[in-house]
Amino acid sequence: MAELITYRDAVARGLAQEMRRDPSVYFLGEDVAAAGGGFKATKGLFEEFGPERVRDTPISEEAILGAAMGAAMTGLKPVAEIMFSDFLATCWDLVAVEIPKTRYMTDGQVTLPLVIRTANGGGLRFGAQHSQAVENWAMAIPGLKVVAPSNPRDVIGLLAAAIRDPDPVMFFEQKSLYPTKGEVPDGEIVDELGVARTLRAGQDVTIVALASMVPRAMAAAEELDEIGISAEVIDLRCLVPLDTRTVVESVKRTSRLVTVEENPRLVGWGAEIVSIVGEECIWHLDGPLTRVTTPHIPLPSADALEDEFLPSVDRIVEATQKAVQ
């Protein structure tokens, strides 16, 4: 049996699945309880698990992540919501300097089984301060695992994996995907972190995408098919751990790589994929290593502009054609 549910509802379902299973999972964030979250992605949790385990907080992002970290050190498995990933900047010290380094600095005395969930990315005309795709910020920090699902099934499976993982996991929900639907099997869903998924086999080029860029990459692959280019599409799913094997093996077969990311141009995760391939498969390459990204500008709010700058199906098609020439 399977059900068609939204990416948004998958978040609540994944959380509920784990909270039922493990009483040490606690959930906290701004307006997450009775209100069900700014994006209504956690509706029903407060009703089911009550105010002890589903906690509203003040607008205090450092206090939220501090609470999560201290609780994780001492026996709980907290899931903290940072409403928009842009707001990670207001608690970046916790994200980048405390949480990921403490296990190492204490030589393993402290373990931090916590998850930070956040709504990431653009496409909703929210302007430059509410639209950033910042999964590359997290990837740059040693000690963080980084997950970004592209569909409702993966939201559940990867969220479960993240919660069960004994290390800190940054869980990026792409906000433009919340209303999208996908099939979800009945029963418990638990994935493994660090396993990419090849969504489409192809011979001419490997397209590596993440989150909201996955459906666009798939659409581009269809169009490319029509003009005789056979694209393999890989949904990375996690940036850390990174399934380099799947990417490298694919590129060795196709000889060409295109990455598609929402990050602005400079030092996005695409650069890391390109660099790994450029070091490890250089003799297999038969075309330029190509990145499709958002240009290196803050995201404008007007719909006419925003649509132009997030990587579109057209831009992916065009870039891939060039890479294959």
Next chain:
Amino acid sequence: MAELITYRDAVARGLAQEMRRDPSVYFLGEDVAAAGGGFKATKGLFEEFGPERVRDTPISEEAILGAAMGAAMTGLKPVAEIMFSDFLATCWDLVAVEIPKTRYMTDGQVTLPLVIRTANGGGLRFGAQHSQAVENWAMAIPGLKVVAPSNPRDVIGLLAAAIRDPDPVMFFEQKSLYPTKGEVPDGEIVDELGVARTLRAGQDVTIVALASMVPRAMAAAEELDEIGISAEVIDLRCLVPLDTRTVVESVKRTSRLVTVEENPRLVGWGAEIVSIVGEECIWHLDGPLTRVTTPHIPLPSADALEDEFLPSVDRIVEATQKAVQ
């Protein structure tokens, strides 16, 4: 005439040069006034320019950068010190979300001529929270210029350029370089942002380095020479604007690229250089695109460990040999 001065003294000299010239330059930070800064890099400024223009602040990094930003919007040219670059995380919202986006979001109504100076990088056994090289964090943010000098002369010339630049500039002083000395000509020194410097010509491989990695890359090049490998060494000096022309032209000649950076492995600036080369010079390449980085771990404090993990001359030599094979 020229003088031999330290990188540390060059900071004060550069600041003084600009503060004498332009009365709208103000300098603020923690313990920067009478105390001359945590690294004593701003000694003498308080005595020369007084408490109005050289200001001590509370331990309030957001308040420091907020003051700088608001002042820059309204007629001053503030230089703000964030004592260690690690502390940028405590004011990352100002750095990544307010300062770089405001000119764009206001469509140019607001201009932000400000400089954020900070001591960056490892090598002093300060441990994981005081040793990070985070210039890649800044490079990832559209709207920031990013500078990291490798020697006293450049400290002055690039600091002057940064202060005169009408846009926000992140100025990374590599803290392990503070005691190092270099020749500095008399009189005013002003450079241009975005111009890399080829420190050494070579035919076999292009080594691109920044800040503390520059002297190590140069030393490696000498060693490589002895074993018959002729390395061209480029000091990037700025990450934004990025002098891609110098890099791309060099790689087109040498056919091989090695980047040397202090950033941890994933999505450091080396990945960006590699990606640009991998896209624009793919047909010229004759070896794997190679990055030398700090491993993807928090930096350990013990001297025995820290020395092992910052890219050493040996590791650069070894990696370059491999790239040239």
Next chain:
Amino acid sequence: MSATETVEPTEDSSPEHTSPEEQVWLGLYRQLFRIRSFEERAYRLFMEGLVKGTSHLSLGQEAIAAGFGEAMRADDYTFATYRGHAHTLARGTPMTGVMGELLGRANGVCGGKGGSMHLTSVEHGAMGSYAIIGAHLPIANGAAWSAQVRGTGQVTVCFFGDGTTNIGAFHEALNLAKVWNLPVVFVCENNLYMEYTPIGDVTAVEHPAADRASAYGLESIIVDGNDPDVVFEVASTAIGRARDGGGPSLIEAKTYRHGGHSRADPGTYRPDEEVAEWRARDPVPTYRQRLRDRGVAEGALAAIETEAAADVDAATEAAKAAPPPAVEAAYTNVWADGGAAWRN
């Protein structure tokens, strides 16, 4: 009353015949009514799908922006939040550019790059609307610091909500403002809720701003934020003190938003009686009645209303008629040279 109601032509409402006091009243009413009219229209346009993204209205809270708007000098600085239509208009920013920005058109004050949450009109002292909670408090300090060292006598006014008092930037900004004796007035619009959560549920003190004033060596000030006269008076006092070198103030103005937090929110988490009680204290009709009771001519009020309605209509038409920003515009104004280049 509706803005198109007939004006009694017999009463004399020309400014020459009004007392200075009455001119202040009319100024306040003009602010109130213009903001209200603009936002009611904006709401309609959201519902029609003409405004994309999100938006946060000040319906019900207008008296605060109005009172401060009237108390400020033309060269003073305002820092506002994502809920900043009112504060931007209160500085005299023409409606057309604001409406254009909401609709994402080329004629917007920010050329369509900012949107509802980032309205800015430097020309009018509206130094920006900031969408990250608390971020603009330290920035407001910076503008105040600059005015202080430049010796211009300009005062900075910084608006924010009750929920904002719990974020770190609030604390850092208030402390520095006092230590540096900055000419800045911090105005907490306490509308009793952060987004959907009552402020009392997440705050250690009853009055989120006023009960913290002493932590920064400041006087505790609470005012009725629905009373334009009261706001005007406290604003004038605080701004005057700041201008005279007396340093910062922190003012907590109690108010209420009629609608939800943002476009998507029906606001149903609030008790009906609470909503009803505050709606009865709606500053626009209440103040109109007060002015009538004080003998202000109906015609004077009606003239303001007619003008506001016409301005809203004109702004709407202009915005609708304006083209979307050209695609190339997205590559402008990252840098001061006008461009977006990061490489040579």
Next chain:
Amino acid sequence: MSATETVEPTEDSSPEHTSPEEQVWLGLYRQLFRIRSFEERAYRLFMEGLVKGTSHLSLGQEAIAAGFGEAMRADDYTFATYRGHAHTLARGTPMTGVMGELLGRANGVCGGKGGSMHLTSVEHGAMGSYAIIGAHLPIANGAAWSAQVRGTGQVTVCFFGDGTTNIGAFHEALNLAKVWNLPVVFVCENNLYMEYTPIGDVTAVEHPAADRASAYGLESIIVDGNDPDVVFEVASTAIGRARDGGGPSLIEAKTYRHGGHSRADPGTYRPDEEVAEWRARDPVPTYRQRLRDRGVAEGALAAIETEAAADVDAATEAAKAAPPPAVEAAYTNVWADGGAAWRN
């Protein structure tokens, strides 16, 4: 007195003959003396170049760590700063591991990965030393929250300096602690300076912590941080209240560091008279004298001193003898699986 001074063997100092009260006094003195002896040695080792990097001593401030150390239950949690030798030792962490960590040796409590600024001994409730100002206050809340929901009765004590009261994390943490009624005690060690700047120059209020307590609905508490008895008493009260569900406290303890901020700092920015005045109030000899005046046997004190000196010697020898961490150790314990792999 020096730790090697001869002990009068005639006085009876065995624990069996001491009153419960006297046992507390001796416990406090033992803490004081051990911390002092350890840090004096550490300072010497810095000067000899055996400790690399930086270090921040509590010389002069020991009474605070001592008083709290004695008042805490074995399973309570401590959160400390980069100036955390004292607080780590006060929980009973053996000196050997602490000294080893300072010297960057394999036998260090953190295997050499943490260093002076990041001492941690979870086994002893020393939950870490944090080097980013303010960061550990929110984290301490988390441990307190966890104890609260797990119902263990554990209390969290979080130490920090006066300068730390001006950073945003302080504000966020104090507010949340009160709102959630957490079993946490925040202890501000006000040593009058941030690094080199007098706290009064950068703070809006006179007592940086106590004058802010009311902003979080808390009682204003100031104590003499150089008096171990006073600290012990206030600590016991606050910890007891927290344990009984009475929620958080904020305590400001006035004290002074004898030396500079960190290894590199001679501390010359401080007026001579100020230094002299505080040195006269040095808690170690002062408390020793007080105990003697109370009739505590010289032998009891001397025994403590002898033991501490021996422990410091042993810790020093062990650390010097220990090898540096193996290079491979750098690749361990990034992740809970013990490794550092980020790819397959």
